[in-house]
Amino acid sequence: MAYLRLKTLHLIPVFFLVTFASFMMLDLLPGDTVDAILSDADTGEIGSVEAREALRKELNLDKPLIVRYALWLGNMVQGDLGRSYVTTQPVTEALVQRIPVSLELMIMSQILAIAMAIPIGIYSGYHGGSTVDRGISAFAFGVLSVPVFVAGTVYIWVFAIELGWLPSSGHTDFSKDPWGNIKGFILPALTLATIEFPILMRVLRVDVISTLQEDYIALAKSKGMTTWYILFHHALRPSSFTFVTLLGLQIGQLITGTVVIETLFSIPGVGKLLIDSVDTRDEIMVQGVITFIAIVYVVVNLLVDLLYAVLDPRVARRA
Amino acid sequence: MDSKTSASPLLEVVDLYTHFDTPRGVAHAVDGVSFRLERGRTLGIVGESGSGKSVLSRTIIDILAKDGSVLNQGEVRFEGRDLMALPEKDMREIRGREIAMVFQDPMSSLNPVKKIGKQITEVLVKRLGMPGAEAKRRAVELIESVGIPDAAQQLDRFPMHLSGGMRQRVAIAIALAGEPKLLIADEPTTALDVTIQAQILDLLRRQQVERNMAVILITHDLGIVAQYTDDVVVMYAGQIVESCSTEELIRRPRMPYTEALMNSAPNLADPPHTRLDAIPGMPPNLLRVPQGCRFADRCPYAAEKCSTEMPALAHDEDSSHIYACWYPLEVKEAVSA
Numbered sequence: 250m251a252y253l254r255l256k257t258l259h260l261i262p263v264f265f266l267v268t269f270a271s272f273m274m275l276d277l278l279p280g281d282t283v284d285a286i287l288s289d290a291d292t293g294e295i296g297s298v299e300a301r302e303a304l305r306k307e308l309n310l311d312k313p314l315i316v317r318y319a320l321w322l323g324n325m326v327q328g329d330l331g332r333s334y335v336t337t338q339p340v341t342e343a344l345v346q347r348i349p350v351s352l353e354l355m356i357m358s359q360i361l362a363i364a365m366a367i368p369i370g371i372y373s374g375y376h377g378g379s380t381v382d383r384g385i386s387a388f389a390f391g392v393l394s395v396p397v398f399v400a401g402t403v404y405i406w407v408f409a410i411e412l413g414w415l416p417s418s419g420h421t422d423f424s425k426d427p428w429g430n431i432k433g434f435i436l437p438a439l440t441l442a443t444i445e446f447p448i449l450m451r452v453l454r455v456d457v458i459s460t461l462q463e464d465y466i467a468l469a470k471s472k473g474m475t476t477w478y479i480l481f482h483h484a485l486r487p488s489s490f491t492f493v494t495l496l497g498l499q500i501g502q503l504i505t506g507t508v509v510i511e512t513l514f515s516i517p518g519v520g521k522l523l524i525d526s527v528d529t530r531d532e533i534m535v536q537g538v539i540t541f542i543a544i545v546y547v548v549v550n551l552l553v554d555l556l557y558a559v560l561d562p563r564v565a566r567r568a
Numbered sequence: 569m570d571s572k573t574s575a576s577p578l579l580e581v582v583d584l585y586t587h588f589d590t591p592r593g594v595a596h597a598v599d600g601v602s603f604r605l606e607r608g609r610t611l612g613i614v615g616e617s618g619s620g621k622s623v624l625s626r627t628i629i630d631i632l633a634k635d636g637s638v639l640n641q642g643e644v645r646f647e648g649r650d651l652m653a654l655p656e657k658d659m660r661e662i663r664g665r666e667i668a669m670v671f672q673d674p675m676s677s678l679n680p681v682k683k684i685g686k687q688i689t690e691v692l693v694k695r696l697g698m699p700g701a702e703a704k705r706r707a708v709e710l711i712e713s714v715g716i717p718d719a720a721q722q723l724d725r726f727p728m729h730l731s732g733g734m735r736q737r738v739a740i741a742i743a744l745a746g747e748p749k750l751l752i753a754d755e756p757t758t759a760l761d762v763t764i765q766a767q768i769l770d771l772l773r774r775q776q777v778e779r780n781m782a783v784i785l786i787t788h789d790l791g792i793v794a795q796y797t798d799d800v801v802v803m804y805a806g807q808i809v810e811s812c813s814t815e816e817l818i819r820r821p822r823m824p825y826t827e828a829l830m831n832s833a834p835n836l837a838d839p840p841h842t843r844l845d846a847i848p849g850m851p852p853n854l855l856r857v858p859q860g861c862r863f864a865d866r867c868p869y870a871a872e873k874c875s876t877e878m879p880a881l882a883h884d885e886d887s888s889h890i891y892a893c894w895y896p897l898e899v900k901e902a903v904s905a
Binding site: 473 | 635661672680
């Protein structure tokens with residue numbers, strides 16, 4: 250429990266740092282938010298001086314950065330992330346709509362990636378240096394260098410167009426059509442998993458190779474345990490630290506790093522929201538999305554740290 | 569040799585070779601080793617680091633890498649069956665049940681992320697087919713029998729909670745779980761405090777007597793050999809250079825290497841700051857073993873013949889004491905006298 254408290258305390262400064270830095274960087278962007286909101290794309294009109302000043306006051310843009318951050322922070326802790334400058338929709342509402350979509354995509358893709366990485370990584374590590382292992386490594390590097398939109402396009406072509414098993418794009422509400430919803434996520438999740446599993450597989454392979462040199466593996470062999478049992482029951486857990494760390498980092502990235510996928514498959518997720526908001530200079534929305542990302546990062550890393558303690562009882566003891 | 573012992577020994581190693589195919593060449597880790605071990609007896613295998621004694625033990629129980637880098641030849645006859653010829657599936661039946669092993673460093677030989685109870689019961693459940701609850705009861709008995717207090721509480725603890733000596737007791741309990749006929753103890757006390765050493769070795773001996781188990785005790789310490797073994801094999805650079813009963817070896821070593829080993833051990837009776845008779849030089853590189861006697865470079869009695877021709881293991885007419893030396897100790901003394 251002391252371990253948990255310590256880890257949680259570590260994360261508070263991280264959270265402030267991320268939100269403040271993003272606030273500052275948005276402020277440093279060239280151009281004026283008021284211009285962006287009031288200007289008419291067709292006529293190039295930027296509104297009257299009075300209207301501009303009124304809006305500037307209303308959005309608190311006339312106040313210094315640090316004051317605006319303090320105001321935003323005060324509202325944030327009460328659960329109010331402001332309203333979109335563009336659509337006036339509350340930021341939290343927009344997030345609540347998008348988060349489940351991104352979350353579902355993330356979970357499905359990670360399950361697929363793990364399901365591919367663990368058996369292949371263990372197999373490759375057990376046969377480290379063999380022809381099969383080298384073949385798997387070459388294949389992994391090949392897959393790793395495929396851009397995500399290429400992988401996605403290939404899957405769409407094979408599974409949606411040629412075979413017609415799955416929809417090529419679009420999103421269905423889970424409450425309306427659960428199976429349709431899941432079907433819509435299979436290809437995007439598979440695409441993400443395809444580009445992510447090679448790295449996971451590689452780090453697991455390396456750690457399995459070094460774990461298999463340990464004396465306790467020799468002891469397990471001398472007990473007459475089967476290879477399968479030794480690999481999964483004795484070697485996997487001690488070999489999974491880098492794997493879990495990487496998984497945590499990837500999940501953090503995935504919550505927004507799926508812009509390409511969300512665009513390619515027309516999925517209304519958080520990543521798409523972020524990009525659209527940047528386009529329209531909807532700074533308050535961008536800030537809200539970044540805050541959400543920061544929270545996800547922080548929570549996922551906390552979970553990873555907790556997982557270390559579960560994987561190896563010595564970690565909790567050391568802290 | 570009398571007829572009773574020659575009938576069918578528990579273990580008979582015949583002309584065993586274990587070579588490692590490394591990028592720098594072939595390492596002759598075990599090079600033509602033969603010995604036998606009767607039921608219930610203790611054989612000491614003694615030698616310096618790198619003499620091949622650990623590789624020999626791992627070859628016997630067959631846990632070296634199977635990726636083609638290990639080249640084996642010879643026979644390991646266990647109760648008459650050649651283990652080297654057994655398929656992996658049958659060999660797995662031998663490991664843990666017939667032959668078990670205790671490793672040198674209890675800090676690294678227990679799985680750090682598995683509870684102690686689980687590490688014992690997996691032998692009972694997986695190998696003896698015991699139901700879980702019974703395996704737990706048996707594990708408690710085993711933990712008690714190796715002298716660990718509060719046995720029932722230990723099941724849920726991790727190795728990190730125990731001292732080195734206690735961990736080695738757990739390792740012994742694991743080895744005993746399958747009720748093996750042969751226990752190979754590879755330097756079981758080298759990593760432990762001197763005060764713990766005797767406790768662990770006494771525990772091993774007590775278990776051996778109770779279970780009528782044979783033991784191969786691998787060590788570099790002739791003091792341990794003298795106290796705990798019946799017979800002894802001295803290894804040098806992958807080969808056996810001397811072999812006889814322990815009593816005979818201590819009384820009348822014939823091979824200069826054995827003598828050098830004895831002289832290099834510190835003696836408590838010596839006055840303070842007595843210089844130790846360290847053996848000069850280094851054991852030969854196992855990638856390029858010399859063609860003559862492998863000890864010749866470091867041997868104070870070496871003559872020309874020693875570095876050109878390898879002496880075969882031989883024994884005097886009146887004894888079973890075998891040694892590989894052109895100029896065995898007593899003969900030399902007789903000449904110089």
